[in-house]
Amino acid sequence: MKILAISGSGRQASTNTAMLRTIAAIACGQHEVTVDSDLARLPVFTPDREGDALPAEVLRFADLIRAHDALIIASPEYVRAIPGGLKNAIDWLVSREELVGKPMALAHASHRGNDMLAQLRLVLSTVSDGFSPGNFLRIDLINMTPEQIDARLRLPENTQAIHAFLAALYQQVAASTAVG
Numbered sequence: 001m002k003i004l005a006i007s008g009s010g011r012q013a014s015t016n017t018a019m020l021r022t023i024a025a026i027a028c029g030q031h032e033v034t035v036d037s038d039l040a041r042l043p044v045f046t047p048d049r050e051g052d053a054l055p056a057e058v059l060r061f062a063d064l065i066r067a068h069d070a071l072i073i074a075s076p077e078y079v080r081a082i083p084g085g086l087k088n089a090i091d092w093l094v095s096r097e098e099l100v101g102k103p104m105a106l107a108h109a110s111h112r113g114n115d116m117l118a119q120l121r122l123v124l125s126t127v128s129d130g131f132s133p134g135n136f137l138r139i140d141l142i143n144m145t146p147e148q149i150d151a152r153l154r155l156p157e158n159t160q161a162i163h164a165f166l167a168a169l170y171q172q173v174a175a176s177t178a179v180g
């Protein structure tokens, strides 16, 4: 299965991005996971540039999503909400077909951020019936370095949780393929 793992944080030492990178390493051999932590490359959304006037970066992002079987999204909470860059990326895709039915699940690197998670669940279930709120991986990695995060995620109980999360995502993809 080809998975695109999108981080809502552009921060160099982001805990969410580090978590996604280690998930990619743990999945390696079974699944191909590509991490995208550069949503800042997308211009600010305006409906005036949808359709034929679509910016090239947005088209590339849409193509990237189409080329993957499933999405994992991991994001910090900013001011009790979804970070602007992540919401902006979703806004660009909302009138298009790439997210429709796309299997996706949330991962989260903090014990905090429940307001953002509630909003993201609402937004993702609005844009895709492939979003599964029940498949959720949450591991508290707040204030840890990427090296510490990698070590924490490789503890047997966390690796097991990651494999279970990926297996459930695989089931989402299998179910969507059977329906489609």
Ligand SMILES: Cc1cc2nc3c(=O)[nH]c(=O)nc-3n(C[C@H](O)[C@H](O)[C@H](O)COP(=O)(O)O)c2cc1C
Pocket: 009, 010, 011, 013, 014, 015, 016, 017, 075, 076, 077, 078, 079, 080, 081, 109, 110, 112, 113, 142, 143
């Ligand atoms: C601008 C800004 C706003 C934030 N607002 C909140 C917030 O409302 N609630 C919260 O729990 N954390 C808030 N935080 C903290 C981040 O959500 C938290 O540090 C998160 O773990 C960072 O994720 P990252 O390591 O992937 O960048 C905020 C951080 C920033 C930079």
